[in-house]
Amino acid sequence: MTPAEYQDHQPHEDSNLFAPDVHLADLVRVVNLSDDTRFPITLIVSGATISGHVVSGSRFFRGLKHASASDECTDTLAGLWDSAIALYSEAQNEEAVDPIVELERIGFIHLEDAVVHTGGTRSGLMFWRGRLESVDGWSVGALNTPS
Template sequence: MDEVKALPENYRPEVTEPVLDMYLGLLVPLLELDERNHIPVTLTVSGAVIYGELISYDVWKSEWVKLLQESTQGAGVDVLAKFPQSVDDVRQELVDAGELHVLKSPPRFVHLRDVSILGGSHSTTINHRLWRGRLAEVSGWSLGTPSW
């Protein structure tokens, strides 16, 4: 029988966090300087190709409200339209009360407008006006959008 080897006594598993791309992590905050800033990009996320205009959080939030008002009906539209600002307000209240500490860190999300998503086979394209994704999930990117 094969002898079973034990792990060294001081062994500790290493947790590896996703490494953010420094260039993309710096490009995203530059868009925040002026809401007119936008740039076409192509991202690879979990095997899917996602492309569109990289926009700031504030532009995404504003366009999200417009999209919601155009595409949703009923009494809850006004409440839903105020949702992004409500989240920002609560976050700021927690910061002001000292209950939430905000560190100057790289952005955590990326926002796109006029988005196309190509699945694994690239035979199906899904189009959306807006998309928000975790920056840490982006495994590759390029400036510009594909031309076929």
């Protein structure tokens, strides 16, 4: 899909993705179209501040698969991660019926190198996944995250 085709795209009428902020949803859909896209963002979710780098769903689950490679349940987890990777990768395929509609139905934002700030605590996470409808606010740029 070309940038011009994307700009002409109208949201699917059955989309449940459109929480209060359609711009964040659009941003996530664009990132989901490529595993090479990664940029810093800060989210406010139920009073917590979460900073990190937005990545595609397939990149996120590939990272989880790699990070869990040493776990005792490697085969079971690998199967779970492979299913999720396939879902996001299929939507990236230009031959998919309508990749944008597929990505609208997913409804999650994925971060790498995430840092969660709650109260006076700061917790670093390799990966974080959250529902777009749960995000109260956001800003481009990250707070104290690895680059």
